[in-house]
Amino acid sequence: MVPEPESSAESAASPPPRDRSSGAFSRHVSRVTDRLGDLLPYAVVPFVLSLLEVDKIERTLDPHRTSFSVQFSLPSPLLELWSLVDPPDPASTGSSTTTGWDTGAPFEGSGGAAPVGGPTTTGPEITIETPVESIVLPVDAVGSAEIAWLGIALLAYGAIGAAVAAAYLGGIDRRLRDEPAVLLACVVDYAPRLFAYYLVVFAAFLALLPIALIAPALVILAIPLVLVLGYLFYAAPFLLVVADAGVLEAFRRSYAFAMAGGAYFRFAVGHVVAAAIVSLVLSILLNGGVVGFALALLIASPVGLVLTAATVSLCQELVDADDKPHRAPSVDRDRFDSST
Template identity: 50%
Template sequence: MLVDMVPEPNSSPTANGSGERPSRSAAFPRHLGHVTDRVDDILPFVTVPFALSVLEVEQIERALDPTTASINLEFSLPSPLLTLWDLVDPPEPSGADTQHVGPGASNGGQPGATTTGTDVSIDMPLETFFPALESSLLTVIGIAILVYAVMAGLVTAGYLGGIDRRLRDEPAAIGRCLSQYGPRLVLYHLLVFGAFLAMFPFALALPGLILLAIPVVLVLGYLFYAVPFLIVVADVSLVDAFRRSAQFGLQERAYFWFAIGHALVCAIASIVLSLLVTVGAGVGVLLALVVGPAFALLVTAATVSFVQELARTGDAGRVVRQ
């Protein structure tokens, strides 16, 4: 591995025009500014976070409920499919009823009985497509996870792949992105969903483990936030993407400061967007559905730009050739 100390071209976000090494702590604002300057090239991709936000019908209904109000503070690490509802979390309607169908739900533990009452529900992806089944429940859950992983993987492939190619001044070539990155990103989402599903029984059996798991999840989320981006930007295997992401997380200060900048900016955006939804009522929700996806596109594109730099240099101030 050879190291070339020649600075990057001035058109690159890694250069500051003076030949000096760019500040690692300014990694996020630097790349956010870079993609903002290229907004015309990536603007069509705003349809992805917009569509994903609109498809969350339950969230929209909760946001439109006049009896609820909330101000959110969401610190979000880089995500390949950031949407409005990752930044705004409308509360459940006051006195909302939830129904549970299953063995021993109520009525003296009668199997299949239905109970109605105030409760905390856990939203499962695509839950509306599958009825509550007492038999073959694991099969149903497995199918739901598989379908969701395929959908999420393909959307991620087209979305990140298109942004990556446009930032390189290449045609988006969505079909090529789907075939080239789709299988690995489907596998990535299956792995993530499977990991959370594997922890679920332990959380039910030992609720105290949830508190212990929070810092572990945060650390893992930090170390591996670049994985889906590396699959696209560097075109590496899933295993290599995990390895390189962890290496960046442990060795690159720019990787750390980018995550901090991303989390802080998302926190500020979550306050603004939640106020817009709460105060603006229906008009505010409509505005949030426009502003939120646009913001999500910019920070996601900034992450793509940053990972391009990491994959190209291995460090914020030097070029690495293999």
């Protein structure tokens, strides 16, 4: 019995081979750009999410404010313009420069972007980034009512973000596999688990909130921990879709991939470097008024799509390699004709 060669469509849909002559990041970006025609409609997601941040757009277009920032972003399910660049600080006038890390968490304090120059706020604030807008609360004004409102808002934004991410990641995953993408089915299949994932992150945020209220300076000490956790679990939301895993299983497998290093680590490094370069370009453009903002938006949307799709491709490769030793021989035999 001689197996027939795989079809070209199947070869295109399968993750790229483990060619050690090129880096993990460049391999998966190359795979995505080769399929960009199929994936480009999904760029509407980061495009629209960027436009929903009205406050950031207003600050960016304020002629009395200029800002230069560099964001070192780990993979994120919903990577858009404001994941790659920071707008001017809301309490600043004139020029400011910021650098920061984006760990990819859906809800995180923006304190990671530390001002390097220019005026700063008069009091500490808690900023939570959601897929729809940024929530800013002055620390000295946070009480039980504000915390209750914050919880309701995060639950609502989490539900919206879960539905959007389910359709977005599910559609990308299907297109990379050359399968039809039924977005409603993706939402039904993956949104509940993504919402549960967001609740886990929300719970982690709540655990840090008392520290931020009692001793805001101590939050700075948690930044290295947040970065480590961001690296260890950046694949978790993607694995909910790619591996059809439960929440705990997604965290477990992401941790295992991270500890193994290899392609997972090299991809993270490549992603951070690429995001920083793009961030610098976008930051320069955003100081160019309406035209600069439009150009930045048109660049950031497909770039966000490519980076997110490349992470999906990475997870497909990791899951396929991880599952292959446990796959029954009959599964592989089914790929070939049994004719003699």
